[in-house]
Amino acid sequence: MAARIGLTGGIGSGKSTVLGMLQALGAAAIDADAISRATTAAGGAAIAAIREKFGPDFVTADGALDRGRMRERAYAHPEARRELEQIIHPLVGEEIARQVDAALAAGARCIVFDIPLLVESGRWRHQLDRVLVVDCEPETQVARVSARSGLAPDEVRAIIAAQAPRALRLAAADLVICNEGLTLEALRNEVEQAARTFGL
Ligand code: ADP
Numbered sequence: 001m002a003a004r005i006g007l008t009g010g011i012g013s014g015k016s017t018v019l020g021m022l023q024a025l026g027a028a029a030i031d032a033d034a035i036s037r038a039t040t041a042a043g044g045a046a047i048a049a050i051r052e053k054f055g056p057d058f059v060t061a062d063g064a065l066d067r068g069r070m071r072e073r074a075y076a077h078p079e080a081r082r083e084l085e086q087i088i089h090p091l092v093g094e095e096i097a098r099q100v101d102a103a104l105a106a107g108a109r110c111i112v113f114d115i116p117l118l119v120e121s122g123r124w125r126h127q128l129d130r131v132l133v134v135d136c137e138p139e140t141q142v143a144r145v146s147a148r149s150g151l152a153p154d155e156v157r158a159i160i161a162a163q164a165p166r167a168l169r170l171a172a173a174d175l176v177i178c179n180e181g182l183t184l185e186a187l188r189n190e191v192e193q194a195a196r197t198f199g200l
Contacts, residue, residue, distance in 0.1 A: 002028075002103070003110045003198040004127060008118040008172075009134035010163050012141035012148070012156070014179035014187065018134050019114055021191040025200045027110040028103035030096055032117075032124075039091045040065035049087045054080070089123070110198040119164040119172045132194060133173035135166070136180040 005027075009015035023029050039046040042064040051059050054073070060066045074081040096113075103111050118124050118131065125131070138160055145156045170176060175197070177190050 002108050004100075004129045005110060005112045005198055006118050006124055006128040006131045007112050007114050007134070008116065008131070008169060010138075010141055010166065010169065011159055012143075012145035013134040013136050014144075014177075015114070015134045017184070017187065018132075018177060018179070018191055019112060021188055022110070022112050022195060022198075022200070025192065025195045026108075027112045027195070027198070027200060028099075028106070028108035030099050030103075030111060030113050032092065032096065032113060032115045035095045035099075036088060036092050039088050039095070040067075045091045045095070046087050050084070053083060053087060110195070110200050117164075119169045125172075130174040130198070131172055132175050132177065133169050134177050134179050135170060135173075136178065138166070140180055 005022075007015060007019055007022075009018075019029055038044055040050070042060075042062045044064070047059055047063055047065065050065055054070070058066050058069055058073070070080070070084065074084075100111060112132075113124065113128065115124055138157075141160055142153050142156045145151060145159070146153055149156075151159075175194055177187070177194060179187055179190075182190065
């Protein structure tokens with residue numbers, strides 16, 4: 001059985017870096033956000049049901065979800081967000097199952113689920129053998145993200161404040177990689193140690 005690992009971490013924690021290292025060690029990666037976005041992109045699997053549920057005005061000329069209109073709708077009618085999720089979630093689940101099957105058929109020993117909202121949304125935990133959290137100090141997050149994106153430190157702090165609290169993320173973890181004061185080489189060593197426990 002391939003190990004199923006949920007990977008999460010706050011913005012700038014180094015989650016993408018760790019994922020890349022795990023992939024280099026042979027893990028298959030499943031990107032839950034990308035799968036979710038694809039369902040509502042042009043020609044996505046959710047579009048027909050969105051047209052039926054919300055009306056043709058919610059689909060753009062090129063066949064994608066009209067996100068602006070949906071935002072307005074969800075603002076005026078909060079239940080619309082849940083209705084949209086009820087369309088998208090099962091489709092995301094199906095696509096994830098398809099990608100898991102493909103990874104297993106290709107002989108993957110470890111499947112890493114990249115799930116930004118793993119802690120916020122309880123629906124993932126039961127599918128995962130272990131939850132790996134990449135963690136660092138908030139000010140390190142701020143420094144990394146400002147350097148990468150050019151956002152002002154306060155803008156990064158606002159993003160961090162909107163994410164799951166650090167303590168909640170740590171409480172959900174089976175394993176924590178502390179990406180603080182580490183060179184990338186030292187981080188790679190940590191990832192290799194974790195990877196061994198995942199059968200890589
Ligand atoms: P996340 O995916 O959690 O937002 P990233 O993996 O993209 O974070 O890392 C944010 C930035 O910090 C990237 O530019 C990355 O190269 C850098 N970074 C992460 N960890 C380290 C580290 N240990 N040493 C140096 N740079 C790092």
